Amino acid sequence: MMDVGGRTLRVAHWRLDEPSDHPPLLFFNGIGANIEAVAPLAEMLTERAFVMFDMPGTGESPDPTIPYNPFTMTWTATQILDRLGLEEVDVMGVSWGGAMAQHYALQYPGRTRRLVLVATTAGMLMVPGNPAALTKMANPRRYIDPKFMNEHFQTLYGGVDKDGASHQKDSHIGRLKPPSPRGYFYQLIAMLGWTSLPALPFMSKEVLIMMGDDDQIVPLINGKILNTAIRNSRLEVIEGGGHLFLLTHADESVAALREFLDAPDGEDRAAA
Template sequence: MSEFMKDAVVTMQEVAGRTLRVATWRLDQPSDHLPVLFFNGIGANIEAVAPLADALTERPFIMFDMPGVGESPDPVLPYNPFTISWTAAQLLDQLGVGDVDVMGISWGGGIAQHFAMQHAGRSRRVVLIATSAGMLMMPGSPKALSKMANPRRYIDTDYMLKNFEALYGDGLGKSAGKGGHMSRLKPPSPRGYMYQLMCMLGWTSAPALPFLLKQETLIMMGDEDAIVPLTNGKFLKMLIPNSELVVMKGGGHLFLLSHEEESMNTIRDFLNRPANTEGKSEAA
């Protein structure tokens, strides 16, 4: 087990007719903070973002492998943002969790938006990382997107490392972090990967955000993200009434890892802030 998973409780849960691999951190420990419900990027298993859960030591943390991803079995039927958000709510009920702070990265940022609107009554704050409003988005570079669509990036480690910069910009620099990140990834199944792609086809949050996403929302973007360009974060900022945008200078798509300390401080400050604080800052 990864060093970042040593404090996690990992179980297989039957939720709303699906079997999901679920990881929780500190859920059985007393805390003054709400748990974080985290939605991962496309094809990424729990281990990929486990360092974030490990770093937020003061908060309970909940994450699960999407069907056909990581160690969750293949989905029998396709799913969409509504059904997977409902499934996540059912999982919270099974875990005895009420309200949460909702967080998502990339593909998971779209699900986080949908969950926060569909289950507004139990979603306190929202953190959107390197994500967009769905189909109404400014696309990334063709070079990056052509490789993004190829599931080989999860199946072939050499291919992923060779094309890392094209996929994720220079966000991780030239450090050994590339190999470290790759060592935590497990390939999704072909069906799991395809169903994740299908899940968001035709979906956009843009028309609903001004009216339904009322929670305080932190949008975090990298200014060198080749997959989800910064313009998408500015678009979300324009659409979400109670939002702020923080830009990670020199950050690619994985600035959460390359700018770990800065990212953790930004997330922690936002989640710990008293409600309705005036004078939010925007980094541009």
Template structure:
């Protein structure tokens, strides 16, 4: 986080903790607008922002998570996409590549649909089309909704593999330590409001009309968002491609960081390379 600019600001009537990397560096690519997973704070994805050093990154803690104060009233995907657009306006950013992981993948889909003129490409990691999804494994889902996973280290240690799948293989132990060390527990209200925000939400009916280039990334051993959801997303969108890490769990962005970054970079650079060749 040393290279990030981090601050509190009021955007669209909500006080948010905001972070951005390299936004003033006059880079050749549009910034990445990133939406995080449920309950996760900016620090959880800071390694990805650092790894893609040729691009600017913009993200913020959802109300009641990380350093953002508790929400006063509930919100939904529409209002928070509008807030994200207001943030881009404040920063003077006209176009972004949008990325979201898990819960944030739903936010990323909604932003791309609601603000398609501000979206160049879309990356969806370990996520689903919302209500019309293939359910995850019950053993993982029951642990996910238990708030002890944020505040009880022993609980997290015991159930980490059940929750996140393939993380215990190869670089799993390192990813586990890194993830736990970076997470700040959300407030009870913040966590509940994030859950409420997705009640009844689905992108399935709208995705066939999304003409953006889309990269769908899934872990083949994901217990929370099973890989069938990635296939469903890729089939729903006309310009989508699917990359699956067979032994990756829900945190494949950490356990398979080099492969993930390579896939993201190749996808985002593709149009630039074609333009240079022409």
């Protein structure tokens, strides 16, 4: 637990005390998701440090007392990095966290080396997903009822036809912890009216956009919009991947991450 920016947050980090040729990775999670939900990704990226925190009212972080927005929460993220002695980082976000990652890179370009956007959008200016998936996503039972999640996982997230994906699905369900009602509500309203689209053409960072072609929540077209708006970006489409392809297609996702993050400066830009 760490007291930063007037908030108490649960912070997790991996391998900060180990030597590495790579900058640490700052990760912003999806809405309502706790640290454990993405811990397998952190554990697979063994060659680099990894930093993540539970948003207020999610995981083990206490409920927020007042609402927050991308400006205040990305500033809070810098306070966490300062406490950990970290200056420049690679920044990554998935879904709701992908919007937060965009805002971080735009607000703190001097602390951002490269940016990875996963299954995300430019904010309010987005193409919505499958109504059936969005309706079930809004149902709090997906956090507290494993049977509900198991029955509706394909509708919610797609991408579970791949070999081994069923095991990943069950493992993911077991790692979820429901956010508090206030925590979930404050995450929802944090992004009301927010969009990165007008600023994206001015972003100079090298950006990897990863999307699944079976994503029922954030359709692939949103990744294409980001790819068009960001001049130094490349789009990686995970075939058969749903909204959680980072977990159901973990090996393929980690390989794409490493190829992008480990490329010499300028090389990935040329490839894009």
